[in-house]
Amino acid sequence: MSAVAEKFDTVQSGLEKVGVAFTREKMLKVRDVTRAAIHEIASRCKPGMVEEDAVEMAKDILAGHGMVQGWHDVFVRFGSNTTKTFGAPSDPGIVLGQDDLFLIDIGPVFEKWEGDGGDTFVTGSNPAYAKCAEDARKLFHMVRKKWEKEKLTGKALYDFAESEARKLGWELNLDLSGHRISDFPHAAVYEGGMNVVDFTPSPLLWVLEIHIRDPKMKFGAFFEDMLLDDSYFA
Amino acid sequence: MAEVGYSVPKVSGEPSPDTASANRVSVTLWEAGQPREVEAYEGESLMVALKRAGLPLLAVCGGQGACGTCKVAFPPEWADRLSAPEKRELRLLTHLKSVEGERLSCRITLSAALVGLEVDACE
Numbered sequence: 114m115s116a117v118a119e120k121f122d123t124v125q126s127g128l129e130k131v132g133v134a135f136t137r138e139k140m141l142k143v144r145d146v147t148r149a150a151i152h153e154i155a156s157r158c159k160p161g162m163v164e165e166d167a168v169e170m171a172k173d174i175l176a177g178h179g180m181v182q183g184w185h186d187v188f189v190r191f192g193s194n195t196t197k198t199f200g201a202p203s204d205p206g207i208v209l210g211q212d213d214l215f216l217i218d219i220g221p222v223f224e225k226w227e228g229d230g231g232d233t234f235v236t237g238s239n240p241a242y243a244k245c246a247e248d249a250r251k252l253f254h255m256v257r258k259k260w261e262k263e264k265l266t267g268k269a270l271y272d273f274a275e276s277e278a279r280k281l282g283w284e285l286n287l288d289l290s291g292h293r294i295s296d297f298p299h300a301a302v303y304e305g306g307m308n309v310v311d312f313t314p315s316p317l318l319w320v321l322e323i324h325i326r327d328p329k330m331k332f333g334a335f336f337e338d339m340l341l342d343d344s345y346f347a
Numbered sequence: 348m349a350e351v352g353y354s355v356p357k358v359s360g361e362p363s364p365d366t367a368s369a370n371r372v373s374v375t376l377w378e379a380g381q382p383r384e385v386e387a388y389e390g391e392s393l394m395v396a397l398k399r400a401g402l403p404l405l406a407v408c409g410g411q412g413a414c415g416t417c418k419v420a421f422p423p424e425w426a427d428r429l430s431a432p433e434k435r436e437l438r439l440l441t442h443l444k445s446v447e448g449e450r451l452s453c454r455i456t457l458s459a460a461l462v463g464l465e466v467d468a469c470e
Binding site: 183220297301 | 405408409411412413414415416435438442443
């Protein structure tokens with residue numbers, strides 16, 4: 114191994130450390146319960162609901178499944194709030210419309226393991242909203258497949274994502290640019306983004322995040338899941 | 348905490364106090380039976396003040412009351428004077444098997460009413 118390759122190998126080992134509780138099975142389990150919770154929350158978001166009530170409802174659902182603790186806050190964002198970046202407060206009192214879109218971003222701790230996932234849903238037939246939600250998923254898989262086939266670095270993956278998002282007519286929000294996931298808390302190892310790492314991220318250890326926004330900043334869509342190969346997305 | 352040379356700013360809901368104009372709040376931190384004064388200001392959360400003072404709270408969620416890694420304990424005379432925990436904090440404290448007097452420091456906003464506050468670092 115060359116000196117340069119060895120240096121990067123050491124960096125990757127450092128950033129991809131896991132704790133004593135880490136197992137493949139548990140990480141896949143927490144991924145499953147996270148995705149199930151996202152869809153349960155989505156199924157209970159109805160037109161006429163105020164966003165703040167949806168956030169409380171989401172927290173109740175997570176708690177009902179034993180996920181009281183989260184490594185980040187629970188985000189359910191309606192309408193124009195879908196453009197907000199991670200951690201930014203929503204504009205208050207936004208009501209979900211009959212022909213609207215909303216996104217969910219949760220980071221629950223299930224027993225000792227971190228889940229993280231997100232998705233975007235529409236309530237009506239607005240084609241721009243439907244395309245935005247679908248393109249977030251599409252872009253996620255384009256980037257994921259690029260990772261799987263070409264073994265690109267985290268930085269190269271997000272350069273590709275940014276370029277492809279633009280081709281689809283969206284702006285990619287690089288504040289949400291992938292990160293580590295592990296047994297809780299991964300932040301003890303590394304809390305930076307995937308888009309700055311100069312190595313190919315390993316499966317199970319990272320989540321890929323795609324947050325695209327309408328160039329006029331009227332609405333956006335989000336999709337997030339664990340970085341895994343095609344066999345996990347049947 | 349990035350160990351190996353990468354750094355990305357962490358998003359936090361915590362406003363930074365304007366320390367030049369904000370009023371100081373006297374807070375005493377007890378660690379292993381030893382007291383020390385910490386720099387603290389009105390309007391900021393206790394978590395921010397304790398982290399500034401070097402207490403190694405993980406505060407993974409950045410002060411959103413989600414992760415429970417900023418738990419501290421208060422003596423009874425102070426525990427009774429704090430605003431009651433809201434539903435989510437209460438649920439999280441129960442989940443974490445917290446004992447009486449323990450609270451999430453990110454949920455405590457410092458104010459003039461808390462001058463002289465005493466807080467114990469949890470294990």
